[in-house]
Amino acid sequence: MFSAPLPLILLAPFAGLLLLALIGRGGRSLTAWTAGLSMTGGLAAAFALAPEVFGGTTVLWRVAWLPEWGLDFALRLDGLGLLFAILILGIGVLIVLYAAYYLPKYDDLQRFYMSLLGFAGGMLGIVLAENIVLMVVFWEVTSLTSFLLIAYKYQEVEARISARMALAVTGGGGLALLAGALLLGSVAGSFDFSVIEARAGDVRADPLYPVILILFLLGAFTKSAQFPFHFWLPHAMAAPTPVSAYLHSATMVKAGVFLLARMYPVLGGTELWFVIVSTTGAITFVYGAYVALLKHDLKGLLAYSTVSHLGLITLLFGLDTPMATVAAVFHIINHAIFKASLFMAAGIIDHETGTRDMRRMGGLFYTMPRTAVLAILAAGSMAGVPLLNGFLSKEMFFTAAVAHPGFDGANLILPVVATIGGMLAVAYSVRFVWDVFFDGPANEMPKTPHEPVGWMRLPVEVLVALVVVVGFLPQWSVGPLLKVAAEAVLPGAVPEIKLAVWHGFNLPLAMTVVAFGLGVLQFSRRHKLYALQERYAFGLTSPVAFERFYRGATRFSTAAMAKAAPRSLQWNLALFFSFLLVLGGWAWMSTEMASGWAGMLTGPLPVGEVDMASAVAFAALLFGAVSTVIYRRNRVMAVIFMSVAGTVVSLAFLRFHAPDLALTQLSVEVVTIVLLLMCLRYLPETPVAQSSIGRRVRDGVLATAAGVGVTAMAYAMLTRPYETIAGYHMANAKPGGGGTNVVNVILVDFRGYDTLGEIVVLAMAALGLHALLTGTRMQGPPPLALTKADRYPIMLAELMRPLLPLALVVAVYIFLRGHNLPGGGFIAGLVAAVALMLQYVAGGVDFASERLRVNYVRLLGVGLGIATLTGVASFWFGVPFLTSTHGYVYPPVIDKFELASAMAFDLGVFLVVIGTVLLAMTDIAALRRGEIAAPAGAPAKEKG
Template sequence: MEATSDMLPLIVALPFLGALLPGIVIRAGRDTCTWFTLFPTALALLMLLLHAPGVMAGEVYHWRLDWLPGLGLDANFFLDGLGLLFAGLILGIGLLIILYARFYLSKNDPMGQFFTYLLLFQGAMVGIVLSDNILLLLIFWELTSLSSFLLIGYWNHLPEGRQGARMALAVTGMGGLAMIGGMLILGEIAGSYDISVILQHKDAIQASDWYLPALLLILLGCFTKSAQFPFHFWLPHAMAAPTPVSAYLHSATMVKAGLFLMARLWPVLSGTPEWFYIVATTGLITMVIAAVIALFKDDLKGLLAFSTVSHLGLITMLLGFGTEAAALVAVFHIINHASFKAALFMTAGIVDHEAHTRDIKRLGGLRHLMPVTFVIATITALSMAGIPPLNGFISKEMMLKETTYAAWAGNPWLVPALATFGALFSVAYSFRYIWHVFMGPVRDDYPARPHDPGFGMWAGPALLAAIVVGIGVAPFVVEPFVNVVAGAVTGAPQDTHLKLWHGVNAALFMSIAAILGGALLLASHRALEAGWLRAGPPAAKAIFDAIVGAATRAARGLTDGLHDGSLTRFSAIFVVTVTLAGAIAWSTGEIGAPSRATLPIAIVPLIATVLLVGATLCLVAFHRNRLLALVLIGVVGLTVAVGFAYFSAPDLAMTQLSVEVVTIILLLLALNFLPRETPRESSGARRLRDGVLAVAGGGAVAALAYAMMTRDFALPSISSYHLANSYKGGGGTNVVNVILVDFRGFDTYGEIIVLGIAALVIFALTQTVLRGAGGRFLESQGRPGGEAGDRHPLMMVVATRVMMPMALMVGVYIFLRGHNEPGGGFIAGLIVAIALLMQYMASGFAWAEARQRVPYHSTIALGVLIATATGIGAWFNGVPFLTSAHDYFTVPGIAELHLSTAVAFDVGVFLTVLGAVMLALWSLSRMARRTGEPVNVEPMDVNPAADAASSREG
């Protein structure tokens, strides 16, 4: 049955939205903060539970939203039994953990941050289990890796915390990358990225040649996330996290994400020999090895971590068997494990919190001091050991029974024997948790005097312990639910009867053997431990660190070899690479015969070329004299401008001309502070090398340019569209300007923003330089002066004053005609900037600045804002951003007036260009002021009017 539910996306979104709150409301106190964290979680849980009756009745809820349909990435969610189980675990245990964390975290821990991370993680987990699109699922998957990184490293002042977090991120992140590949293959085979569709294509997927690669890659993701051998080592190191995190992420939720995915994809991936041998074997090995290691861990959380790894292995193995009955047991054990393990982690946290140590060797006898904790820990640990009448017993019994049906390579007793062996150790470490921590004599050397915590802290684990007993005594209560979930996993309805007493069968004997053997193991723990320490099992962390270290060294070697910080070196590498790439393309590609008639060489362009080439060569020859080099580069720039004008590009010529002026002023100002000469320091061989590189690069570009110019377009150009529609669509006859402000307005919008950013960068750089050593250096230098007699010559001041209004008028004229004749915002902005700069040059920057009201920052901002507003205005016409509108008006007595919204956009361009140019130059002038350059009161050095006035007074 299918149904739509609009609540599904809300359930996922609520934790994310809620994550915004704790960081803020922590100002109102820790309790308020906790309430604001509990609230979104509880609300999401409530909304989830509203669906529970429907799901139990066999309903599957869907919600779909096309997000990026072209990529197959859609925000599709669905909720069935499996999703309900996991989402319920995540939100339900989440509630208990939040409550527990409120009392666990000390006053010095930033609680707002903690709850924000926790809710982010919660949202990502709920997202995984409710996604109906594997690409969406991958996004949430990566989000859990990131948020768990933040949570594990929450105590970032502890090196173990940071290392553990990095290791977890590296391992799970790597698995996540592999999984992306596997999921994409899976989606390609099935023809859809929707899980509900993929689940229909079992035969196609298992018949595909790509089945095995996809399976391996997906399993790599699942195994790393669920800490399966040989990727199990990150989980114990992640125990550096605060205990609420360990209890939540590393028992109930995140490490189960891998299991969830295996269960989710079980119908299409399982049932093959590959699946059985990879999954069941990995699970079995993990279960046994981790159980053995767990027995020899002295750290309470370390013991629990390895026991978690072992139980995850157990569930993996059950899923790997590929039978429906085993899948049902896996589901049941997921529920049971979450209940007892979360409670155990919380009791470990309580012990740590109260006794200030989690070292088993320093504990013992706590049953008298912490009776409540003792009861909870004992019940849950016994369940972990599989003692009746607790829930752990039932699922373990069922697990052992399933192993008797699994034949490994035709060998019927290997799996059951190893499973019993693992169970034996499981019993041993569970007993040890009770015996070595709570039993025995009371000691007098605890780091702190242990006592039971407040109700808030033990309420959560107590509730879980009650569930442990409840399910154990009355398994029929959860029976329908387990059947529904198992039905969702297997895709076929399940009707298994859960009961405590299974009769006298093989599983019972295996269980009894495990319990007796476990007790025996614990009794001889001391001797075994000595042997274990002598054997010195390999430390996974050392291996991991060695691999990471080697990778880092290799990466650093490569990077440092290519980019050692020498600008000339990597410029040279760049030139060589690009030239070689061009040469290869040229020699392997096909180039047709010249198809375009060349223009005849006229005398004026010939002279201009000689001038340009001559100036460029002189520039290279005399570049050590920096002022001369500036003059020469000015010649080059002006010749280029003339060239633009000659080849039918008046707009470019005007732009180049005005940019040339401001560039030269800028460089002149900079040269004021820099050395006037460039010393000769390159060796002859070095100059020869550079010369060869330069000639090769230049020659290649020239050849390419010539080849391009002598051939017609290979494909029809889109320029004809612009020419044809410039007037009709854009309302302007100057096609270049119409392209800038209309056809390609969005590009221009980006360009002015970049220009504005460049100007702000310049401002910020100046600020930094002036504040630091640079500023002190400038002060110590003193003003450079003394080279020119008049700093503000009378003639220049008068001339620029006269020119100011004229230049402004030209600017306005150029701006207004821009749409139809050469001109426009860019050029007008530059012209007005030059008009202002003339005043600055004549009377000094400080003098001019004192008379200038609007700061350049605001000019830039205003320009960008006007352009944005124009763009947004188009939305109100129901058309996309920056679509222009225009019309013709007749103003009586003047002329026909053509108004286009593009003009407003051009105003934005104008203001940004003006502001950016002025801000850049003003920043340089601030450096000059820092040298102690005096600020003149009079606009010019010799002011006849002022002199006359003073002589009259005198």
């Protein structure tokens, strides 16, 4: 038979999600069909693989992900995974159909189905993961997508709070699980489940075992809403009913019990497992059932009954006997089926009556008989009525409870707990049926109830049919599936599973009878219980405690942040520099002081002579830098002094044989100063008040210390020899990169990937500036009464226009020669930008913009695109990203000419640099457009 590849099961929902994103709001039925078909596709793939699984094979599939970290994208399909995949996808299809009729007409089905498919994909990932870290990743996927689903009605406060609560609880559990998975991986030496399972004995013997177990259990218990983490589940009822029906029957909460089942062969079988898991399960089982009886809200009753049934499954895993484990797996199936149908029935009732309060409804059996019959059958299964599927697993549970050796000899406890839980389940099930469908005609319902449309009831009919079929013919219907699933949980130790409706008169049957009798009795006296509850209910419930904790934690961190990082940039920067100084001083102090201070400072290298030109330049730099500080409040002067320093820096680059740097520094200097001067217009003429003397002294001390530190560090460095790693670059620039300018070859070839990152950063800075300034309108001082000729001096304008082509030719020349001689994309880009900028300066922004119709944002994109494509093109030739190639072309007239693919990359750099500079300039210039018309007499809008 055709066997579909394993990843198809997982891929189907995610593919549907993408498809939904693409088709947009393509109408209700199209979105529903897309969602439904992608689930069906996954289900078909699961069925196609089923024969292999039934044949006893575990289907494995893997692709390397981060192999050096032991992480593979590895999937497995065994009986347990198959069972869950069928539940997730099968019930998923029904939910898709149901939601299409349940959700209001005006709702955004696209968003709903996308979240739902993402969630289903996450669930499938958990149950199909072979690598446990991968499982944790999908675990987080379900936490996040369930957050989206619970907050589906995000306009409602309650939905948001509930979603946040669910995320905090299950996400916190997820963190514990991640820690547990990492520990388990390191103990077992692999993250692959097959390997871990094979070394289960070593894991259980490891001293870290208790820690691992507790971390895993935290993950499972939070997800499966076990006491005391159960409180998020009833709150999650704020979600629309299809979500509740899905999350709380076959998925989300089942992820926790799945984890128990999956880890049972590894972590189970110890005293610690037995005590923690069975106790937690037992408490949750009884507590959930008790609270369910107290709920008047239909969904609230079902929610707590879910908590209770999850407790039962957990308890069964905790009992740690083969029989109990089989019962647990069986109950996972049964609970998923009857609970999904009950939630959907509750949704229909809510939909048709307009209320979920059981005190307000009644007699629905007469107005919606079909729905009533379906719900009654499902509720019967929940209570454990014979001939329905819930009876079978409950009977198994009773049998396991009776057969269990018990807690240290106290072997009556388990049967008693089981009977009490069963009794409560009977009571709340009877209450559900009686209050909703009988109990006289109620007249307080907002709507007149009637049967829903047939398509809405169809999913319930399918599920209830399963309830009955499994109830009557268990061996024929689920026997094989249960067997393979149990085999996956209990390797080599599966007991003979006797699925039969009638086991004869025995103790478990007696317990059932007792539970039913007491349950009905308790139901009839329920009003006494409500009165008691109202009188003695304790105030601090888990959600309240959670909210208090949450608020307290938020308040604490806000206060701590305010203390640690006051909302003052000045203050933070001063702290930052102080910290740096302390760090530097500490490093200095902790070094070996064998040769004393002077020895620390001076290395063995001979010191060079100071020449006259350098001394003059040094003086100019000192003057420039210090004057910038002194004249900082006279901004134009400060800019000029700063440019003195900048010029000396570029001269220094020239002096020490870095022509590329000198060219870059010089052109950057020009564009920076133009931008600084342009901004001056919009900043207040008189800067804010001086800082206090004390603060200035403090900053002076900090600055001096920093300067002294840098001087010492620089001197110590400059007088010490070092081993360069550039030998390789020097040797291979020509043969490998096809260029003789080693700096340029490093940029575009050896370290091309870094350069790509750098131009991305540059483009991001430009886009950030663009985003900040777009739409900002600022008011400068009124324009001086200047004529156009004064603003744009005619000499400059006339000179600039013919200069532009010349300057651009120079830029092209610099660009082309850059691979061999000083130049290249960065410098050519800056030179071209300066030339274009001068056109703006000489002719005015409007003049230049009219002639230069370039969208600089697009130019950035084009530049980045060219650079990236050059890199991607390498893949065509089967070489890694950004591998360069070069060769010679012999165009006519000109001499032989070398072309390197790196040149195309450099072209991208060139364009990004131009785009950045000119985008910044035009954006700042555009601020002027917002200036309000000058006072009367002046032109309404200044035109360049």
